[in-house]
Amino acid sequence: MEEVGTxxxxxxxxxxxxxxxxxxxxxxxxxxxxxxxxxxxxxxxAYLCAELNVFPEHCLAxxxxxxxxxxxxHRLDGLLGPVAxxxxxxxxxxxxxxxxxxxxxxxxxxxxxxxxxxxxxAAARSEAGDDPSGYxxxxxxxxxxxxxxxxxxxxxxxRADRELVGRYRDRWxxxxxxxxxxxxxxxxxxxxxxSPADGNLCAIGDPDQAIYSFRGADVGxxxxxxxxxxxxxxxxxxxxxxxxxxxxxxxxxxIAPSSLVRGRRLDPxxxxxxxxxxxxYPAASVAEEADFVVRTVxxxxxxxxxxxxxxxxxxxxxxxxxxxxxxVLYRTDAQAAPIVDALARANIPVQKxxxxxxxxxxxxxxxxxxxxxxxxxxxxxxxxxxxAGQVVAERFAVPTLDGAGVGRPEDVRxxxxxxxxxxxxxxxxxxxxxxxxxxxxxxDALDPRAEAVTLLxxxxxxxxxxxVVFLVGAEDGLLPLRWPGSTPDEDAVAEERRLFFxxxxxxQDRLYVTHAARRVRHGVERxxxxxxxxxAIDPGxxxxxxxxxxxxxxxxxxxxx
Ligand code: ATP
Ligand code: MG
Numbered sequence: 001m002e003e004v005g006t007x008x009x010x011x012x013x014x015x016x017x018x019x020x021x022x023x024x025x026x027x028x029x030x031x032x033x034x035x036x037x038x039x040x041x042x043x044x045x046a047y048l049c050a051e052l053n054v055f056p057e058h059c060l061a062x063x064x065x066x067x068x069x070x071x072x073x074h075r076l077d078g079l080l081g082p083v084a085x086x087x088x089x090x091x092x093x094x095x096x097x098x099x100x101x102x103x104x105x106x107x108x109x110x111x112x113x114x115x116x117x118x119x120x121x122a123a124a125r126s127e128a129g130d131d132p133s134g135y136x137x138x139x140x141x142x143x144x145x146x147x148x149x150x151x152x153x154x155x156x157x158x159r160a161d162r163e164l165v166g167r168y169r170d171r172w173x174x175x176x177x178x179x180x181x182x183x184x185x186x187x188x189x190x191x192x193x194x195s196p197a198d199g200n201l202c203a204i205g206d207p208d209q210a211i212y213s214f215r216g217a218d219v220g221x222x223x224x225x226x227x228x229x230x231x232x233x234x235x236x237x238x239x240x241x242x243x244x245x246x247x248x249x250x251x252x253x254x255i256a257p258s259s260l261v262r263g264r265r266l267d268p269x270x271x272x273x274x275x276x277x278x279x280x281y282p283a284a285s286v287a288e289e290a291d292f293v294v295r296t297v298x299x300x301x302x303x304x305x306x307x308x309x310x311x312x313x314x315x316x317x318x319x320x321x322x323x324x325x326x327x328v329l330y331r332t333d334a335q336a337a338p339i340v341d342a343l344a345r346a347n348i349p350v351q352k353x354x355x356x357x358x359x360x361x362x363x364x365x366x367x368x369x370x371x372x373x374x375x376x377x378x379x380x381x382x383x384x385x386x387x388a389g390q391v392v393a394e395r396f397a398v399p400t401l402d403g404a405g406v407g408r409p410e411d412v413r414x415x416x417x418x419x420x421x422x423x424x425x426x427x428x429x430x431x432x433x434x435x436x437x438x439x440x441x442x443x444d445a446l447d448p449r450a451e452a453v454t455l456l457x458x459x460x461x462x463x464x465x466x467x468v469v470f471l472v473g474a475e476d477g478l479l480p481l482r483w484p485g486s487t488p489d490e491d492a493v494a495e496e497r498r499l500f501f502x503x504x505x506x507x508q509d510r511l512y513v514t515h516a517a518r519r520v521r522h523g524v525e526r527x528x529x530x531x532x533x534x535x536a537i538d539p540g541x542x543x544x545x546x547x548x549x550x551x552x553x554x555x556x557x558x559x560x561x
Contacts, residue, residue, distance in 0.1 A: 008043060008046055008047055008050065008051075008079070009021060009043065009047060011039075011043070012036070012039070012040065012043055013036075013239055015235065015236065015237050015238070015239065016035075016036055016039065016040045016043070016237060018235055019040050019044065019235040019237065020040050020043040020044040020047050021044070021047055021051075022044075022202075022233055022235060023233075024174075024200040025198060025199075025200060025230075025231060025232070025233060026197075026198065026199065026200075026201050026202075026203075026225070026226075026229035026230065026231065026232035026233065027200075027201070027202040027203070027232065027233045027234075027235065028180075028202075028203050028204075028222075028225045028226065028232055028233070028234050028235070029041075029202065029203070029204040029205075029235050029236075029237065030205070030206065030207070030234065030235070030236050030237075030261060031204060031205070031206055031236065031237035032206055032208065032237070032238065032240060032261075032264070032265075032266045032505075033206065033209060033240065033242065033251070033266075033501075033502070033505035034240040034241055034242025034243055034248075034266075034465070034505060035237035035238065035239060035240055035241070035266070036237065036239075036241060037178065037204050037205075037206075037237070038071065038072065038075065038178070038463075039075075040204070040237065041061070041072070041176055041178060041202075041204055042072060042075040042076055042079055043079065044176070044202065045059055045061065045076060045079075045080075045087060045174075045176060046076065046079035046080050048174060049080060049083065049087075050080065054173075054174060055086070056080065056083050056084065056085075056086035056087045057086040057087075057088075057171070058171065058172060058173040058174055059086075059087045059088065059172070059173075059174045059175075059176070060087075060088045060089075060095070060172035060174070060175045060176070060194075061076075061087060061088070061089045061090075061175075061176040061177075061178070062090065062091070062092060062095060062175070062176065062177045062178070062191075063089070063090075063091055063177075063178045063179065064091060064092070064178070064179050064182055065091065066091055066094075066436065066439075068091075068178060068179070068463065069089050069090055069091055069094070070425075072089050072178070073089045076089070088172065091439065092150075092151055092187045092190070093147070093150045093151065093439040094435065094436075094439060095154075095190075096150035096151040096153070096154045096190070097115075097150050097435050097439065099154040099157070099158075099168070100113075100145070100150065100153055100154055100157075101431075103154075103157055103164065106157060106161065106164070107153055107154075107156075107157050108140075109140075109143070109145065109153075110143050112143060113143045113144065113145055114143065114144060114145070114372065114434065114438070115144070115145055115146075115147055115150070115435070115438030115439070116139055116142075116144040116145065116146055116147070117359055117365045117368070117438070118359065118360060118365075119365060119404050120139070120142065120144055121139075121146065124138040124139050124144075136149075147438065147439065150439065151186045151187055151190055152186050154190060155186060155189050155190050155193065158190075158193040158194075159193065165193055165194075168193075168194055169194065169195070169196060169199070172194060173199075173200055174200045174202075175191070175194060175195050175199065175200065175201045175202070176201075176202045176204070177191065177201070177202070177203045177204070177205075178204055178205070179204075179205050179209075179463075180203035180204060180205035180221070180222050180225075181205040181206060181207045181209060181210040181217070181219045181222045182205070182210060182211075182212045182217040182219075183217060183218070183221050183222075184215070184216040184217050184218060185216065185218065188218075188221045192228070195229075197228070197229055197230045198229070198230040198231065199229075201229060203222070203225060205222055206261075207219050207222050207223060207260035207261055208255050208259055208260055208261055208264065208498055208501055209462065209498060209501065209502050210222070210260070210495070210498060211458075211459060211462065211495060211498050211499045211502060212459075213491070213495055214495075219260060223260065236265075238265045238266060238267050239266075239267050239269050240266045240267065240268055240269060240270075240505075241269045241270070242465050242505070242508055243268070243270070243505060243507055243508055243511075244268070244270055244272060244275035244276075244508070244509055245268040245270060245271055245272070245275055246275055246276070246277050246278055246541050247275075247278060247504065247505075247507050247508075247509075247511045248266055248268045248505075249268075249538070249541055250278045250504060250511070250537045250538075250541045250542075251266075251501055251504040251505045252264070252266050253536050253537045253538060253541075254497070254500055254501055254504060254533055254534075254536050254537055255497065255498065255500075255501040256536060257497065257536055258493075258494040258497050258498070275509070276509075276510055276543065277541055277542055277543040278511045278512070278513060278537075278541050278542050278543070279296075279510070279511065279512035279513070279542070279543055279545055280512070280513050280514070280534075280542040280543070280544050280545065281512060281513075281514040281515075281544075281545045281546050282514075282515055282517065282530065282544070282546070283514055283515065283516045283517065283546070284516070284517050284518070285516055285517065285518055285519075286338050286516045286518075286519050286520075287338065287342075288516065289338075289339075289472055289473075289514045289515070289516045290338045290339045290341070290342035290343075291342060292512075292514060292545070292546065293328060293339055293342065293343070293470050293472065293512075293514070294342045294343055294345075294346045294348065296470070296512060297323070297326055297343070297348055297453060298346065298348070300321050300326070300468060300510070301321050301322060301323055301326070321467060321468065322451060323348065323349055323451050323452050323453045324450060324451055324452060324453075324454070325466060325467040325468055326453045326454070326466060326467070326468040326469075326470070327453070327454045327455070327456060327461065327464070327466040327468070327469050327470070327506065328453060328454070328455045328456070328469075328470045328472060329456055329457070329458050329461050329469060329470065329471050329472070329503045329506065330455075330456075330457060330458070330471075330472050330473050330478075331457065331458055331473055331478045331479050331481055331499070332457070332473075332478065332481065333457060335472060335473050335478070336352060336455050339455065339472065340352065340455060343453060348453060349450075349451060349452035349453065350452050350453050350454075350455055351450050351452040351453070351454055351455070352454075352455040352456075358418055358419065358422065358437055359437050359438065361411075361414075361415055361418060362408070362411035362412075362415065363389075363392065363411040363412040363414070363415030363416075364415045364418065364419065364437070365404050366392045366395075366404050366412070366415075367385060367388045367389055367392050367412070367415055367416065367419060368434060368437055369404070370388035370391050370392055371384060371385070371388050371430060371433075371434070372434065380423075380428060381423040381424075381426060381427070381428050381429070381430060381433060382420050382423040382424055384423075384430075385416055385419045385420060385423045386416055386420075389412050389413070389415065389416035389419075392412050393409040393412040393413070419437075422436060422437070454466070458471075458499045458500075458502055458503045459499070461502065461503060461506050462502055464506055465506055465507075465508055466506055466507065466508065467507075467508045467509045467510065468507070468508075468509065468510045468511075468512075469503070469504075469506050469507035469510070469511050469512070470512045470513075470514065471500075471503045471504065471511070471512070471513045471514070472514045472515075473514070473515065473516070473519070474500075474513045474514065474515045474530060474531040474533070474534060475515045475516065475519065475528040475529065475530060475531055476528065476529040476530065476531055476532055477521065477526075477528060478519075478521075478528075478531070479496055479499070479500050479531040479533060480492065480493045480496035480497070480531075480532075480533075481496060483522070484521060484522060484524075484526065496533075497533055500531070500533045512545075513534065513542075515528065515530045515531065515534075516528060
């Protein structure tokens, strides 16, 4: 446990300290990328509990992803020690689920209600046709709730019961929401019910990183925070601790044409005069683009693995590079294949983030159902998952035709392997395990410590940072993304630009932006112009590679063995 007290805030800069120690009441923290949002949020909770005698059980911290919730929990544990367990930390879905569990009766649900899996949703949907109230009734008949209802049902419940609202407001007197720019209408409504207009609601985020409007998120809630909440205090964090000065300058110029933050400022905390410029590589083809990535990774890691890369780097960061320091970011999943192939051919280890949900994997739903139904299973949750897997595998070995019952035993084995880490993370709590599964726990093989180059979509890269970033496919049509021949509207282009901004700002020390002159899209090879977003960046911030004299790929025969 870290030392609390004044020492706690010593680890923050002046503005972070103002935000962390602000008095109660509505508080909006507008903070650009790399300005230490999570650091500030966790220190604020720790400060309130340790210094102002706020009870941890009166604190509710909401995030958008399970991974972010785990990270927040981990950091709070470090700051507060065991009492951090009393802080409620979770996603909107998990919060909604716990409200419904506590009030199942009032919500008209049986105590043992569960969340419909995809097969159950599909079956109800096909039976109900176009009739949504048909659909809901069919789910209810089987004691099921749709995933989307995890937030909307608590909203309905609270709207109808002011006393219940009072009870929750009394429990969670301090509410913290990370990435507030991504809230949607229903989540916003839930927050309004849980927090009075003059409540201790602390919202933190960056409108310029709002990239989820296609999922219903509305940055408008962020922008009108001070109209919705009384006497809201505003704190801005402008100091970026993540990126070198040239990377930060390029990112700030890139977002400028559609920044949603008036007077947006991002000052580099890192002022290394030797910092390299942003690399730009115009490739003739996708194959050449992939080859550039391979060659550069090889030079950075292979050539320098045991030498100091930048002498005198700040913050005591590691001065040598390994594969785990490198990420390749792209707009669409389809772009990953040629890069993965090229890296693999060069014997460079890669890991790719998967967005697949665990519950969609074959065998997973059957195992989950077995755990629900089979009281006889004993032992740790991981052991029970294994046992349930055996039961399901035996059933699968005998093909039947009764629905999710037909499957391959090897699918069940890999389902057990996928479920075991989740079971361990949830301790012995079956309820948490099932609810995480239902609320979209991902098949996530991404290990931040793995000695491998990480491949991610720009959306998935949000919130992360890497010493070296390649942003590939910076082409018109991919960034901004659009169907050939179509013209996206202004709002869509602005959101794509924000996505570009998110990508650029993941880089700490080295950033390479690449584009190919020809690429197959929608089955046809087409000419591609560089992304118009590049035009907003001062050419002096780029170091251009590969134009004068295309470099031949290094002889990598040894590595191919
Ligand atoms: P994003 O918008 O991309 O999610 P963020 O605002 O959440 O960014 P963090 O990831 O919390 O930023 O912080 C960025 C980096 O800056 C981290 O490596 C963090 O440790 C470092 N950092 C933050 N505040 C400070 C500080 N006061 N002193 C030194 N380093 C800091
Ligand atoms: Mg963050």
